[in-house]
Amino acid sequence: MLPHRSVYDEEHLLFRETARRFAQKEIAPHFDGWEHAGIVDRSYWTKGAEAGLLCPQVPEDFGGAGGDFRLNAIVIEELWYAGFAGPAADYSVHSDVCCGYLLKYGTRAQKEKWLPRMISGEAICAIAMTEPGTGSDLQGIRTRADRTVDGYRITGQKTFISNGQHCDLIIMVTRTDATAGSRGMSLILVEADRPGFRRGRNLHKLGHLSADTSELFFDGVDVPAENLLGSEGGAMAALMSELPQERLTIALQSMASAQRAYDISRDYVRERKVFGKAVADMQNTRFVLADLKTELAVGWAFIDQCLAQHMTNQLSTYDASMAKLWVTEMHGRVVDKCLQMFGGYGFMREYEICRLYADARVQRIYGGTSEIMRELISRDL
Incomplete structure (x- = not known):
């Protein structure tokens, strides 16, 4: 399960339950069909709007919940931890990336025209x-x-x-x-x-x-x-000012997905028998799981540090780049080692770990490749 962290308060716990229920009620029954079709139904957007998951950071003046980015972070974490990377990524671009540009750079008329429609799911961005x-x-x-x-x-x-x-x-x-x-x-x-x-x-x-x-x-x-x-x-200046949030968003995605891969793999090796005993009873398996658990703990600590900085407008492009680089690379390592624990079944698409492995690969590419992140970080040495 996702850890509870001090960066969130009681209000966020209630919102997390809403996002978790939404994932199981509105995504899980349709997910395989959407994956096969290569696209979600348009109703997915209106259902998300009804649950209050779209653009929750928009001020009440424009029809929003008036929350802060931690509400966005909860939607990211819950949908990615549930294993629904595709639908979750759709929401993320709309709420966590596009909405930020309108909030920061839009005129009053642009905000009044588009933000309520983005919140309601009438307009997808x-x-x-x-x-x-x-x-x-x-x-x-x-x-x-x-x-x-x-x-x-x-x-x-x-x-x-x-x-x-x-x-x-x-x-x-x-x-x-x-x-x-x-x-x-x-x-x-x-x-x-x-x-x-x-x-x-x-x-x-x-x-x-x-x-x-x-x-x-x-x-x-x-x-x-x-x-x-x-x-x-002014595009380049605007892009540079919004990219730290986008990169934090991708890091949050990878953290939740890596945690999911670890949790299902730990449970699998406890049940899977080889040579008459559970795979989890073998020293190598325990050591691999210990390493992965440690990497996840370090990742969550760094993510929460960055999230807290972002709440006070102190998240620098360099820290966001480090978060995006380290967490997405860690994500790749975790899913690779987790898939190995499933043996041949890990290569089968019907097993969730196979999908998690495939979904993880783009995290090191979009939002700026790992190589670009290293280039940016090197400017602040």
């Missing part, structure tokens, strides 16, 4: 950064937004976009000045019903099978000037 030739190097983006009389005309292509099939609103990272380098990039809101926008294929992935991940195309999409999010040329 995606953020479009990555392009076919551009991954972690955001300065290499080629999608452009040319000025028009009334606003901008957007032309370009994005890929690996979470919520791409369901999204109603896209936060676009575009180039508004081809000569200004990182200062020539802007964030622009694009509604999915605008002419010239089209969705590409839903990409087939190693893991996170039920999280729709898509190609998006923008063929001269006209948007009004009021769709600019923040200041023109």
